[in-house]
Amino acid sequence: MHEVELGLAKAISTTLGYEETYIEKEFKLEAGFDVATLNLYPPSLQSKGSTGLAEHTDPGFFVPLIQDVNGGLQVLSHKGNWITVNIPRNTIFIGIGDHLEILTNGKYKSHIHQVILDNNEVNRISMATLHGPSLDTFVAPAPGFINDSHPPTYRGMTYKESLELNGFDEIDVQSSLTQLQMPLSL
Numbered sequence: 001m002h003e004v005e006l007g008l009a010k011a012i013s014t015t016l017g018y019e020e021t022y023i024e025k026e027f028k029l030e031a032g033f034d035v036a037t038l039n040l041y042p043p044s045l046q047s048k049g050s051t052g053l054a055e056h057t058d059p060g061f062f063v064p065l066i067q068d069v070n071g072g073l074q075v076l077s078h079k080g081n082w083i084t085v086n087i088p089r090n091t092i093f094i095g096i097g098d099h100l101e102i103l104t105n106g107k108y109k110s111h112i113h114q115v116i117l118d119n120n121e122v123n124r125i126s127m128a129t130l131h132g133p134s135l136d137t138f139v140a141p142a143p144g145f146i147n148d149s150h151p152p153t154y155r156g157m158t159y160k161e162s163l164e165l166n167g168f169d170e171i172d173v174q175s176s177l178t179q180l181q182m183p184l185s186l
């Protein structure tokens with residue numbers, strides 16, 4: 001997975017107009033802090049979905065996710081609609097984490113997602129691994145993404161501090177991004 005991580009870091013650095021090693025260096029990925037979460041969703045006989053995992057974003061750089069049964073994960077589109085994610089067999093779904101959004105001052109978005117239990121007859125198991133910067137990396141909007149029309153949207157802190165702010169509770173991470181958000185001056 002580290003090779004995938006470095007490949008993604010190179011590709012994203014290039015799309016941003018930076019040298020290939022930009023994100024690798026900014027996030028100190030050689031010492032990146034990674035966490036795995038396992039989720040077990042019970043069968044649900046309700047035809048109208050109940051919530052399996054409340055809406056949230058994930059911390060870190062990127063988040064690969066695998067599952068045993070397809071269905072349940074939804075991502076909020078920029079228009080505000082929930083889109084059901086289809087993850088074919090033997091496929092890894094890759095999401096973006098909060099700290100790429102912070103570094104790029106919102107250019108890359110950490111997607112809001114949730115899990116709905118919708119008339120599924122069997123257990124569903126998923127595993128997400130959150131690949132983050134090293135714990136001592138100070139993550140703030142980089143100067144290249146700040147200008148008069150794009151003032152810094154997040155305050156900076158180390159990755160460790162931002163996880164602590166969130167009580168190291170991955171599920172509650174939406175609050176971590178909103179807590180780092182700067183108040184808008186109108």
Ligand SMILES: O=C(O)CCC(=O)C(=O)O
Pocket residue numbers: 037039053058065067072073113114115126127128170
């Ligand atoms: O189970 C899923 O599809 C999503 C899990 C998730 O969002 C998470 O573990 O952060």
Ligand SMILES: [Fe+2]
Pocket residue numbers: 056057058113128
């Ligand atoms: Fe998540």
